[in-house]
Amino acid sequence: MSQTPRIAVVDYGAGNLVSIEQALRKVGASVTFAVDGEGLIRAQAVVVPGVGASAPAMDRLDQQGLSDPLRAWLTRDRPFLGICLGLQLLFERSEEDGAETLGALSGTTSRLQDAPTLPHIGWNQVVRRRDHPVFDGIADGADFYFVHSYAGVPRGHDVGVTLAETTHGGTFTSAVARDALVGVQFHPERSGADGLRLLANFVDLVRAA
Amino acid sequence: MLRRRVIPCLDVADGRVVKGTRFVDLVDEGDPPELAERYAAEGADELVFLDITAAPERRGTLLDIVERTARRAFIPLTVGGGVRTVADMRDVLRAGADKVSLNTAAVADPTLISRCAARFGRQAVVVAIDALRQPARDAAAPATWEVVVKGGRERTGLDVLAWVDRTVDLGAGELLVTAIDRDGTGQGFDTELLRAITSRVHVAVIASGGAAGPDDFVRAVVDGGADAVLAASIFHRRIHAIADVKAAMTAAGLPVRLVPEAVA
Numbered sequence: 001m002s003q004t005p006r007i008a009v010v011d012y013g014a015g016n017l018v019s020i021e022q023a024l025r026k027v028g029a030s031v032t033f034a035v036d037g038e039g040l041i042r043a044q045a046v047v048v049p050g051v052g053a054s055a056p057a058m059d060r061l062d063q064q065g066l067s068d069p070l071r072a073w074l075t076r077d078r079p080f081l082g083i084c085l086g087l088q089l090l091f092e093r094s095e096e097d098g099a100e101t102l103g104a105l106s107g108t109t110s111r112l113q114d115a116p117t118l119p120h121i122g123w124n125q126v127v128r129r130r131d132h133p134v135f136d137g138i139a140d141g142a143d144f145y146f147v148h149s150y151a152g153v154p155r156g157h158d159v160g161v162t163l164a165e166t167t168h169g170g171t172f173t174s175a176v177a178r179d180a181l182v183g184v185q186f187h188p189e190r191s192g193a194d195g196l197r198l199l200a201n202f203v204d205l206v207r208a209a
Numbered sequence: 210m211l212r213r214r215v216i217p218c219l220d221v222a223d224g225r226v227v228k229g230t231r232f233v234d235l236v237d238e239g240d241p242p243e244l245a246e247r248y249a250a251e252g253a254d255e256l257v258f259l260d261i262t263a264a265p266e267r268r269g270t271l272l273d274i275v276e277r278t279a280r281r282a283f284i285p286l287t288v289g290g291g292v293r294t295v296a297d298m299r300d301v302l303r304a305g306a307d308k309v310s311l312n313t314a315a316v317a318d319p320t321l322i323s324r325c326a327a328r329f330g331r332q333a334v335v336v337a338i339d340a341l342r343q344p345a346r347d348a349a350a351p352a353t354w355e356v357v358v359k360g361g362r363e364r365t366g367l368d369v370l371a372w373v374d375r376t377v378d379l380g381a382g383e384l385l386v387t388a389i390d391r392d393g394t395g396q397g398f399d400t401e402l403l404r405a406i407t408s409r410v411h412v413a414v415i416a417s418g419g420a421a422g423p424d425d426f427v428r429a430v431v432d433g434g435a436d437a438v439l440a441a442s443i444f445h446r447r448i449h450a451i452a453d454v455k456a457a458m459t460a461a462g463l464p465v466r467l468v469p470e471a472v473a
Contacts, residue, residue: 013299016279016302016303016305016306016307017303018276018279018280018303018304018305019279019280019283019305019307022279022280022283023283026283051307051329051330051332051333052328052329052330052332052333053330056328116211116411117211117411117412117413117436118411118412119330119331119332119382119383119412119413120211121332121382121383121413121436122211122212122214122254122413122436122437123211123212123214123254123466124210124211124212125210143212143466145255145284145285147285147307147308147332147333148332149331149332167210168211187285187307189283190283190284190285190307191283191284192249192283192284193283195283196283
């Protein structure tokens with residue numbers, strides 16, 4: 001057990017890494033950036049952040065030699081946090097561009113249904129469907145910051161992974177957990193005090209793993 | 210339900226927050242990261258930085274400010290001013306911005322919108338539109354607005370509503386609409402302009418230009434249909450607190466995020 005868990009944040013060119021790095025440091029983790037498979041070797045947990053579309057993201061993960069190490073990491077059920085696109089990539093494929101994604105979770109990434117505005121940008125309520133330590137100390141229905149047009153839809157044997165849901169027109173899965181894997185469609189690194197609390201809870205889970 | 214956002218705007222020149230009546234009589238109003246952190250603590254839902262000098266040789270200063278802000282304020286940050294290429298946008302995002310606002314460069318080359326959206330996703334592409342209300346030809350004619358650029362100094366001949374449609378087709382994820390003739394005047398947002406835009410697009414619209422008091426923000430949402438409201442000087446000068454604006458919005462039945470922030 002380490003007091004300062006080593007977390008590898010996957011850097012595959014998908015936007016802002018500064019806020020997730022700073023937020024994880026603020027809650028007591030040490031952060032390295034993984035630009036290839038070797039970057040995961042010494043890590044105790046992996047965080048995949050990112051916004052945007054699945055196909056270019058998978059292309060870059062492939063080019064950087066990260067897709068297979070990430071699949072292996074997920075298969076071994078080691079601590080993992082996927083944020084926004086990093087959650088969507090856990091599913092089998094994306095309906096946005098047909099991309100085959102990592103396939104750690106059964107289901108597909110689909111466009112938000114009946115949304116009054118797209119992309120869904122702003123603060124919205126995250127309503128819990130079951131308890132999980134990653135939400136410890138956070139009020140049910142607390143506001144988190146979203147920036148996306150698509151969301152993962154768990155199916156089959158993973159239909160129960162949903163931790164929380166959010167409504168924007170239709171209702172979608174906004175947080176999932178299965179064993180050591182956690183995924184959130186919102187941006188905890190951009191969600192003020194509650195976002196930092198969630199990240200601190202994840203770091204606690206890594207410490208305990 | 211999606212909250213209506215209250216967004217302080219920080220006009221940045223040479224590394225400091227400034228505010229004049231649009232680009233003249235600039236008054237120094239503080240250090241950007243410091244103000245950003247204060248706003249985050251006071252309940253701002255998001256921050257917008259507009260680099261109003263944006264000369265190429267000063268890019269480094271802006272990127273440094275963006276990074277220092279991203280390390281202090283754990284709320285979303287949009288950066289505009291001087292983003293002319295996909296590479297410029299990449300640099301700003303890598304420095305810690307979540308979204309980039311395109312304005313003059315998008316008017317000059319609209320494909321910049323689609324190229325940025327293809328690379329980073331449309332959710333990261335805000336198109337800022339500065340609208341100048343045109344004199345009515347007769348009282349019965351519907352109002353029209355012309356797109357102006359370079360901080361309102363240059364007319365383009367583009368009709369605002371036509372440009373709105375074009376930018377959304379090209380991949381704008383959000384529109385930041387400034388009534389340039391209201392900006393800094395305290396006359397209230399141009400709700401007629403806002404309604405004309407929000408009634409024709411399905412992307413979020415941020416209202417800007419003319420806020421004097423909390424009721425103006427309510428009107429922008431209720432009458433204008435705005436998803437978010439933005440202001441600068443009334444927050445910088447502490448004429449109104451973000452909490453005052455949110456209290457007025459709550460009283461009007463609008464959904465806002467009231468959780469007091471405690472980002473130490």
